[in-house]
Amino acid sequence: MIKNGRVIDPANGLDKKCDVLIVDEKIADVGEIEKKAEKVIDATGKIVTPGLIDMHVHFREPGDEEEETIASGSAAAVAAGFTSVVCMPNTNPTIDNETDVEYIHRKGRKARKTHVYTMGAITKQLQGVELAEMGFMAEAGAVGFTDDGNGLQDPAVMLRALKYAAMFDVVIAQHCQDNSFAGNGVMNAGYYSTILGLPGISTLAEEAMLWRDIQLVKKANVRYHAQHISTAGSVELIRAAKKASLPVTCEVTPHHLLLTDQCCAEYDTNYKVNPPLRSAEDIDALKQAIADGLVDALVTDHAPHLQSEKELEFLAAPFGIVGLECALGLYVKALVEPGILSWPGLISLMTERPAKIIGVDKGTLGKGKQGDVTIIDPDAEYEIDVNKFRSKSKNCPYHGWKVTGRVEKTIVGGEIRFSAGD
Numbered sequence: 001m002i003k004n005g006r007v008i009d010p011a012n013g014l015d016k017k018c019d020v021l022i023v024d025e026k027i028a029d030v031g032e033i034e035k036k037a038e039k040v041i042d043a044t045g046k047i048v049t050p051g052l053i054d055m056h057v058h059f060r061e062p063g064d065e066e067e068e069t070i071a072s073g074s075a076a077a078v079a080a081g082f083t084s085v086v087c088m089p090n091t092n093p094t095i096d097n098e099t100d101v102e103y104i105h106r107k108g109r110k111a112r113k114t115h116v117y118t119m120g121a122i123t124k125q126l127q128g129v130e131l132a133e134m135g136f137m138a139e140a141g142a143v144g145f146t147d148d149g150n151g152l153q154d155p156a157v158m159l160r161a162l163k164y165a166a167m168f169d170v171v172i173a174q175h176c177q178d179n180s181f182a183g184n185g186v187m188n189a190g191y192y193s194t195i196l197g198l199p200g201i202s203t204l205a206e207e208a209m210l211w212r213d214i215q216l217v218k219k220a221n222v223r224y225h226a227q228h229i230s231t232a233g234s235v236e237l238i239r240a241a242k243k244a245s246l247p248v249t250c251e252v253t254p255h256h257l258l259l260t261d262q263c264c265a266e267y268d269t270n271y272k273v274n275p276p277l278r279s280a281e282d283i284d285a286l287k288q289a290i291a292d293g294l295v296d297a298l299v300t301d302h303a304p305h306l307q308s309e310k311e312l313e314f315l316a317a318p319f320g321i322v323g324l325e326c327a328l329g330l331y332v333k334a335l336v337e338p339g340i341l342s343w344p345g346l347i348s349l350m351t352e353r354p355a356k357i358i359g360v361d362k363g364t365l366g367k368g369k370q371g372d373v374t375i376i377d378p379d380a381e382y383e384i385d386v387n388k389f390r391s392k393s394k395n396c397p398y399h400g401w402k403v404t405g406r407v408e409k410t411i412v413g414g415e416i417r418f419s420a421g422d
């Protein structure tokens with residue numbers, strides 16, 4: 001029994017002080033509950049929400065277990081309030097068949113922290129040529145398909161993939177990047193790439209592919225999800241697509257809301273991400289998009305890398321930063337504090353909305369739903385310390401940032417899997 005919290009359950013239009021009772025791994029009741037319970041958690045002054053969902057993480061297993069494992073990533077996830085995560089398939093080997101999907105699930109269950117889902121690859125080995133075994137992977141429980149890390153370049157292959165995935169009602173997610181525009185770029189193309197002498201990635205790389213994909217969606221009229229959109233132009237494309245009632249959804253990361261390409265000025269590779277950090281105008285457009293309800297999910301794109309790799313020069317270092325264990329505080333800073341989203345608005349984009357995209361029956365506190373609950377102290381201020389991360393990797397540009405909003409407890413299937421101070 002979780003007593004006296006501010007219970008926010010956007011799917012049921014609920015935002016009030018009350019109790020949540022979990023019985024046998026499931027939500028048994030929400031409201032003013034008089035029953036006695038075996039265990040009582042006092043949530044006075046806290047926010048009680050459906051377990052948070054991050055539909056975009058990289059756990060590096062199989063293949064790069066020195067960077068992250070499903071066990072270490074899962075521990076980081078519950079410490080960050082996430083009761084479900086979706087792994088990306090660009091591991092080594094690629095998750096492009098049912099056996100690999102089952103492997104991720106098995107490892108996730110063994111870790112006993114968060115629910116671990118995975119997307120499968122759209123194309124075999126992310127080569128962009130031959131479709132992977134999407135049907136078998138969907139049957140095995142893959143919650144989407146993506147070639148994340150790459151954009152799928154060939155439009156004919158993409159159209160086939162969209163139509164095929166629709167047969168299983170599983171979403172195709174795209175890392176929008178047209179390689180002919182991206183070239184060998186390592187940061188946003190603009191003033192800073194020019195003065196730093198680094199090859200740039202034009203905003204067109206993202207927008208050209210997103211525009212193309214939307215034309216394909218128009219043809220096929222099937223679900224499509226744009227991953228980590230980063231530019232003002234992408235926002236306008238999404239705006240038009242939604243206005244035309246196309247089944248298009250999109251997600252945004254914290255770094256594309258808080259950091260600009262100016263951060264790359266010291267050649268610090270903890271600012272090297274893909275899509276790259278853009279301009280202040282792009283940030284404004286993304287925030288406006290969120291305020292206007294155009295963004296469907298907030299994600300981390302948690303991307304662990306070894307320190308030795310990130311210590312390479314900017315040109316050679318890999319793209320990506322870890323983001324799980326600071327995500328909530330960063331989203332509060334980027335969206336709640338400036339009044340772009342209310343707490344219920346934020347929770348919606350971290351629970352029910354992503355749950356719908358990946359087609360899992362989660363993200364609400366409805367009776368009978370799985371007992372996944374996150375308890376948040378909305379007033380707790382703290383300093384982000386990468387050395388305290390449970391993630392194996394520390395490539396994170398927010399070390400030392402002060403943020404507000406800390407996860408107190410994470411309950412997965414009725415079991416407390418994380419408590420602050422543990």
Ligand SMILES: [Zn+2]
Nearest residue numbers: 148149175274
């Ligand atoms: Zn990506």
Ligand SMILES: [Zn+2]
Nearest residue numbers: 088148149301
């Ligand atoms: Zn990614």
